Amino acid sequence: MSDSNASSLPHLPSSQAQAQASGAWSPQQKSSETRLIIYRSDVMTQLMKMIERVAPSQANVLVLGESGTGKELLARALHEKSARKSKPFVAINCGALRETLLESELFGHEKGSFTGAYSRKIGLAEAANGGTLFLDEIGELPLSIQAKLLRFIQEGEIFRVGGKESIKVDIRLVCATNRELDQEVVRGAFREDLFYRINTIVVSAPPLRRRKEDIPILVTHFLNSGSPTFLNRGKTIDEEAMAVLTKYEWPGNIRELQNVCERLQILSEGHMIMVNDLPDSIRNPETKDEGTEFDPSVPLYELEKRYILKALGHYGGNKTQAAQGLGITIKTLYNKLHEYGEFEKYAVHSKPAKD
Numbered sequence: 001m002s003d004s005n006a007s008s009l010p011h012l013p014s015s016q017a018q019a020q021a022s023g024a025w026s027p028q029q030k031s032s033e034t035r036l037i038i039y040r041s042d043v044m045t046q047l048m049k050m051i052e053r054v055a056p057s058q059a060n061v062l063v064l065g066e067s068g069t070g071k072e073l074l075a076r077a078l079h080e081k082s083a084r085k086s087k088p089f090v091a092i093n094c095g096a097l098r099e100t101l102l103e104s105e106l107f108g109h110e111k112g113s114f115t116g117a118y119s120r121k122i123g124l125a126e127a128a129n130g131g132t133l134f135l136d137e138i139g140e141l142p143l144s145i146q147a148k149l150l151r152f153i154q155e156g157e158i159f160r161v162g163g164k165e166s167i168k169v170d171i172r173l174v175c176a177t178n179r180e181l182d183q184e185v186v187r188g189a190f191r192e193d194l195f196y197r198i199n200t201i202v203v204s205a206p207p208l209r210r211r212k213e214d215i216p217i218l219v220t221h222f223l224n225s226g227s228p229t230f231l232n233r234g235k236t237i238d239e240e241a242m243a244v245l246t247k248y249e250w251p252g253n254i255r256e257l258q259n260v261c262e263r264l265q266i267l268s269e270g271h272m273i274m275v276n277d278l279p280d281s282i283r284n285p286e287t288k289d290e291g292t293e294f295d296p297s298v299p300l301y302e303l304e305k306r307y308i309l310k311a312l313g314h315y316g317g318n319k320t321q322a323a324q325g326l327g328i329t330i331k332t333l334y335n336k337l338h339e340y341g342e343f344e345k346y347a348v349h350s351k352p353a354k355d
């Protein structure tokens, strides 16, 4: 795909036009929002062909990719292109909940099985019966729950916490991680037998910097997104500004691009977005704010908090990635967020069943 081809795309008038001009595929959504998968690069075209082939099978799929590369979107596509599409797609983030809570969220619990279990609760695995269970950040799954998940995959049955009877559940499992799961196996943090059960098929979402041909069409798409009545919808972008966006490396991938586009939609003046409207960090990515000057008004604690929240912003709110980037464990990150009173804002990502 040549550059000149890519730079002619910003002028496409609507998302429908984009859909025709590129590969674009829309999972059926019950909500009014339609999630298009926008792409035109060869690497994504190949990937979507693979999704088409894999989706109708029963195989468990492991989706790999850096933060913000569209792993969840691909998981939904696998569901929507399967015979299970009329049944629920249920997602849970394995990194967001503490061990005991995660187990009861996943498998449910019986009334009185622990303090606070006032009534029976159906877990997400059961709620997904007939459909797809998406286990996001599977690398964060504690070993005790890995054992239970393995048993479930082998037997097709679950036990609610405190439950004596097994319950048959038929689900297709799609897992995602931005970790090197094979390394986790070597480290002993992830069970090898479970690893081989969940990775029958591996789908790798490439980082945005490896498919820059997709950037212009994504920018146009995001600038046209949002409520149709939103006045700032449908802004166009100057060619030079588009070139700057295309040159940038996008460490937070599509999520970062989407955030930037949303900000441009709201904050830029006029109908045409110019280079000057772009955030400094994107226009001058080399100039990093070192923050090393000593400032007596800023205690170390405050500096640490700012740095941690900055890292979360950088990785589009992804805790695993932020913890890795900061060189701390995810547990430490959660503890810090608790201290700052920011836990609720960043930690909860458990999605209810859709039916």
Ligand SMILES: Nc1ncnc2c1ncn2[C@@H]1O[C@H](COP(=O)(O)OP(=O)(O)OP(=O)(O)O)[C@@H](O)[C@H]1O
Pocket: 035, 036, 037, 038, 039, 065, 066, 067, 068, 069, 070, 071, 072, 073, 074, 178, 218, 254, 255, 258, 316, 318
């Ligand atoms: N090809 C695409 N076309 C349009 N939107 C996309 C595409 N890929 C990703 N997005 C959007 O980018 C955002 C991030 O995607 P998604 O949540 O699927 O990524 P992820 O890999 O699961 O990220 P994380 O690792 O942070 O959980 C979502 O809002 C998604 O709708």
Ligand SMILES: [Mg+2]
Pocket: 071, 072, 136
């Ligand atoms: Mg995700």
